[in-house]
Amino acid sequence: MDYLLQVKIGALVGLLLLTLFFGLIPARIKWFRDTNRTELHRTVLSLISCFAGGVFLAACLLDIIPDYLSDISAELDVRKVETSFPLAEFIMAAGFFMVLILERIVLNCREAASTDSKVLEICIAILVHKTIIVFSLSVKLVQSAVRPLWVAAYISVFAMMSPIGIAIGISVMEAKLAAGALIQAVLEGLAAGTFIYITFLEILPHELNSPGKQLLKVLFILLGFSIMAALTFIG
Template sequence: MDHLLQVKIGVLIGLLLLTLLFGFIPARLKWFRDIGTEFHHQVLSFISCFAGGVFLAACLLDIIPDYLSDISAELSSQTVQSSFPLPEFIMAAGFFMVLILEKIVLNCREIRGSHDERAPLLTESRNGHVQHGHGAVRGPDLESSGHHVHVDFQAHSPFRSFILFLSLSLHSVFEGLAIGLQSTDSKVLEICAAILIHKSIIVFSLSLKLVQSAVPSAWITAYLFIFALMSPIGIAIGISVMEAQLSAGALIQAVLEGLAAGTFIYITFMEILPHELNSAGNQLLKVIFILVGFSIMAGLMFFLG
């Protein structure tokens, strides 16, 4: 086994273990699951806003630029020339794919007589505050009980959390693929360091969203294990392609990246950001925490990219 292959295998194992470590922090610590004091709700809300900023940066500064770069390069290599904005159309297809799929799921639930997710995305409470729908069993109304913080822990849709997990997992495969296809030790370690730092923050945020969506613990564990495996799977695919001297199917990869980008746009702007920004209380602080999460991810991408 040559040295480059040993480095790639070491990176594969390191990414797997560290992703699991950061993912299980919010999934296993009881503090993130408890419904406690008003201060507890505020802290969780601010952490959720920070996570929203992280996902916004991942969407605008990582996933979409990577996809547009890959699809443009592949279309150029295939000498495909058109005035039609094909890359953007593929992203829109991913967006509408999730939108249509979600509405089909909700419609099927309505037909079965289930009211689990029949609440509209935005509803108005008794005291006039805007609330976020999609909850099977709603937690206590903190505002009407004398508290002035609205954090509905059931408000996040489990379906949307699953789509978030799916789009991030697909993106992680492509990140791992980029590592597996490198031909020098230094480049492998450089890309790995960048992926590891920002993926640690993302998997923490993903785990927090799963917890807030009231996804059962067993499913959260399964999601995190699968998500942690995605980058190693991508690395393994890249190693296999390098060893076998095969074509990577770059065009198919680019199209899948575009669909994943479209799904991530949907989740970022229809689920993650609206939940906190449409709930009452500490609006300015929430925006600040979103900016902090965005800025940290942007800084990491600037210095490590």
């Protein structure tokens, strides 16, 4: 088996296991699920959520969107596609609305039911980013009083997305499809849209509009952003 293929398959398995492990930690630890919250308990959870917001913001602005815009621009140039329509931005918007529509459907259903070395470096960076993000997402779900079964379902779906993406990428590249790079760029755009949605409609508004510790919340957002910025710079 080719070395690069081994790395990709290893990343696929590693992403799935690490995401499930770190994603289910908050759901299994009683402290995160405590409903009789003290002021300190609420503050800690809020600051963790703000840190998550900074992580998502950095991943979105410093990693996903720049890579996507570069890739989609290169692919459109190769195919000599010239248009005044902002196609790259439209694909990101499609990812944004895809998450919005899916979330509304899930909420409505729940209410109705009453409740090479470069490749290796990239894989390691993805593993680190994914671990931070899924832990933050899980804390956010638990903090929002989502039922444990739903938390497990959300984390499982989230955990499977990257491995599925890697599997699709491996299939496309191994098949040597002419449109392989274009397909990858479009998927990156959809992913960018989902990050924009989660960052600006889910995490940041909820925390910054709730009273108390406003400056501390901003500092934790900056902390999350700075750590991800450092990881991006190193990677």
